[in-house]
Amino acid sequence: MGAVHTFDHDFPSASEGKVIPCGVYDVRANAALLTLARGSDTGELVGxxxxxxxxxxxxxxxxxxxxxxxxxxxxxxxGCRVRLFHEQLFKISEHLGITIRVAHLPSYCSKYNPIDHRVFYHVTSALKGLVFHSIEAIRIAASRTATSTSLQVKVAILQRIYRRGVQATGRFLSGDYIRHDADLSKYNYTTTG
Incomplete structure (x- = not known):
């Protein structure tokens, strides 16, 4: 196979779309689920x-x-101020019948989030040097993520296309579904369905 010519930067106008990765990392099990989606990075995607x-x-x-x-x-x-994310957490809490506690890292401290250096770093390494022609190719390559600490990464594709601009519902915004902690209330809260 001959050399593959690609752009050395992202050129959205030359692409057929954008893939948004989102992950959930279980620190205790050292296992992650990486989801790949089309569209925009939204609170619905996280939910x-x-x-x-x-x-x-x-x-x-x-x-x-x-x-x-x-x-x-x-x-x-x-983010700690994203009402759509808060609403999604409330819906999950309500559906599962459990309390969800959220602790946000302070602004500009995402490098301390375990998913960044324990998962995304290794996924990025697994994707290095590859040219992607489809979301399925990304899923296959990311599924090969391996580490010396036996990190398990499962990768799935979300079929929905996430649209920017979706807002939390009026019902949620007018209700009292999020309970902020007394200490660091901007960053720490719970929701119970």
């Missing part, structure tokens, strides 16, 4: 990724759990 993790992995190891702790960055689609 769907957490649901998929629970349905495919979490419920088997934590089926009797009464609480779930989520460690998240402060910005982006799962």
């Amino acid at each position: 769907d990724s957490i649901r998929m993790w629970w349905n495919r992995i979490g419920r088997y190891g934590y089926g009797g759990a009464k609480q779930m702790l989520i460690l998240a960055d402060s910005g982006g689609s799962n």
Whole structure:
């Protein structure tokens, strides 16, 4: 096979779309579910990724759990001020019948989020030097992620196309579904369905 010519930077106008990765990392099990989606990075995408993790992995190891702790960055689609993300967490909590506690890392500290250096770093290494022609090619390559610490990475494709601009519902915004902690209330809160 001859040399493959590619652009050395991202050129969205030359692509057929964009793939958004989203991950859920179980620190205790050293296992992650990486979801790949088309469209935009939204609170709905994060919610769907957490649901998929629970349905495919979490419920088997934590089926009797009464609480779930989520460690998240402060910005982006799962940011501490993103109401759509809050609403998705409430819906998950309501569906599962468990309390979800969220602890956000302070702004500009995402490098301390375990998923960044324990999962995404290794996934990025597994993808290095590859040219992707489809979302399925990304899924296959990312599934080959391997580490000396026996990290397990499962990769799934979310079929939905996530649209930018979707807002939390009026019902959620007018309700009292999120309970902020007394200490560091901007970053720490719970929701119970």
